[in-house]
Amino acid sequence: MASCSNVLLTITRGHKNYTKTWLKDAVRYEKVKYHPRTPDHVDPPFTPSKVLMIVRVKPFKGNPWWNKIILKKYGLKEEGREPAFVKNTPEACAELWTIKHLIKIVPLKLPEKLPEIDDMTEYYVHEDGSIHVTGKLDPVRYKATQDYLTSPKRMAMADISEKLRLLWLKGGLI
Numbered sequence: 001m002a003s004c005s006n007v008l009l010t011i012t013r014g015h016k017n018y019t020k021t022w023l024k025d026a027v028r029y030e031k032v033k034y035h036p037r038t039p040d041h042v043d044p045p046f047t048p049s050k051v052l053m054i055v056r057v058k059p060f061k062g063n064p065w066w067n068k069i070i071l072k073k074y075g076l077k078e079e080g081r082e083p084a085f086v087k088n089t090p091e092a093c094a095e096l097w098t099i100k101h102l103i104k105i106v107p108l109k110l111p112e113k114l115p116e117i118d119d120m121t122e123y124y125v126h127e128d129g130s131i132h133v134t135g136k137l138d139p140v141r142y143k144a145t146q147d148y149l150t151s152p153k154r155m156a157m158a159d160i161s162e163k164l165r166l167l168w169l170k171g172g173l174i
Contacts, residue, residue, distance in 0.1 A: 048088060049107030053129055055083045058102040070099050083125070 026033040060071065060078040073095075075084040086092050088107070096105060106129040114133075122134040148154060 049109070049129075050088055051108045052086045052088050052092075052096075053083045053106045053108055053125065054086055054096065055081060055104045055106070056102060057081075057104050063102065067099050067102065070095050071102065076103070 025039055026035055028034075054074060054076065056071065056076040060068065060076075063071075074086055075082075085108070086096070096103065106127070108125070109128075109130045111131060111133060121136055124132045124134055126132070
């Protein structure tokens with residue numbers, strides 16, 4: 001049977017008082033108290049990014065089901081490390097806060113002048129969040145590539161390897 005002191009210790013464990021209440025230079029941002037290094041410290045102005053890029057860096061397996069639901073909601077699959085793009089809203093940030101130990105969050109840096117958006121413009125997103133516009137696709141070359149990929153005469157690598165394997169088993173390649 002647990003003693004009364006053990007029960008009280010388990011209830012209050014992990015509870016720590018705010019130890020800097022005696023400092024008068026605290027700046028309050030909503031519910032957070034911030035203690036600047038110097039009294040005349042001013043935060044530099046910045047504009048928050050409108051879009052965040054998130055990448056899963058820890059394994060999917062072994063996490064609680066509520067974290068897995070959030071990971072699936074934002075398109076972070078069990079396999080692969082493809083990035084997902086999330087709008088920077090308070091609701092999304094609150095959910096990302098609960099899985100911050102599983103992901104890497106990178107704010108996207110947009111170029112100064114954005115080109116007109118159409119289907120034939122190529123974009124590249126770097127790991128640091130910068131977006132580069134590489135130019136427009138050549139429509140003739142794009143159509144030729146699509147025709148090649150959808151051609152019924154084209155053999156996939158799996159088909160070629162299967163035919164070669166069957167020829168090898170029959171002894172036709174010797």
